[in-house]
Amino acid sequence: MSDPVVLLERRDDGVAVVTLNNGKVNALSGAVVSALHEIADQLTADPPGAVVVTGGEKIFAAGADISEFGGPDEARPITDAIHGALDAIAAVPRFVIAAVSGYALGGGCELAIACDYRIASERAVFGQPEILLGTIPGGGGTQRLARLVGPSRAKELCLTGRQVKADEALRIGLADEVVPGDELHDRAFALAAECARGAVLSQALAKQVIDSGLSSTLTDGLLAERDAFVESFRTNDSQIGVQSFLEHGPGKAEFTGT
Ligand code: COA
Helix, strand or coil, X not given: CCCCCEEEEECCCCEEEEEECCCCCCCECHHHHXXXXXXXXXXXXXXXXXXXXXXXXXXXXXXXXXXXXXXXXXXXXXXXXXXXXXXXXXXXXXXEEEEECCEEECHHHHHHHHCCEEEEECCCEEECHHHXXXXXXXXXXXXXXXXXXXXXXXXXXXXXXXCEEHHHHHHHCCCCEEECHHHHHHHHHHHHHHXXXXXXXXXXXXXXXXXXXXXXXXXHHHHHHHHHHHHHCCCHHHHHHHHHHHXXXXXXXXXXXX
16 A cells, blocks of 8 residues: 555643655645545644644745646635635644754645644745746745735736745745744754643644634724634633742743643
């Protein structure tokens, strides 16, 4: 039997690692997209402490599988499937970190920006090159990229297909950190493990209201935050965190994830 096209490892430290494993260029074929969706659903139904999404060393992911493209009739299920999968990744109720080495192009870039945070190796390259095929991003690129880097830069990148190296990605907010290639996974796993030891239910609440607030008015976002703030006090970790602060000072709480 051949290897799964997407691997899921649940580590003892609470970190789940999702690794694209689809041959040389990690094209996001229909099979990869469907596996990603299934894994995202599993991570939502039974959440780990935090998630790292990664790909190959030279190619994080080369985007949709171009050999599956056809006309508008083929385009609809392709865009529906990738939107479904990337929305499911974005909705995993834990901190989801993309660890990007090499090319993250098209759907690869869209996968990275559906994650909550991007750590890029110095050799990472991001881009939405669909325009060079005469088409446009169909996996959230026009929307999530514009929210990250602003509409003008998103238009420049989507309308020219220009690729962005790690240092520029950091400068424009497409990457959140850049590290030497051999430190990429250690850094991503360390950050994920730190979150996994934290008050994960309240992390989920913070993530949810930040994300929902981006597509609502400030007034509605602030109302959602008030409800989520109250909700956070229903967690055991809020009791543990407050008690620990009062007894031992900041940063010493040992959370239970409940
Ligand atoms: N879908 C399907 N096949 C792809 C692919 C994709 N997104 N990206 C690359 N491939 C195939 C190539 O056609 C080539 O096939 P071949 O070996 O049968 O000739 C093989 O993968 C290797 O690609 P190649 O371009 O020779 O490798 P490279 O290391 O020089 O460059 C990339 C790698 C990722 C930079 C380059 O392939 C690329 O730009 N890919 C397209 C990215 C893109 O447009 N994505 C958006 C899709 S909507």
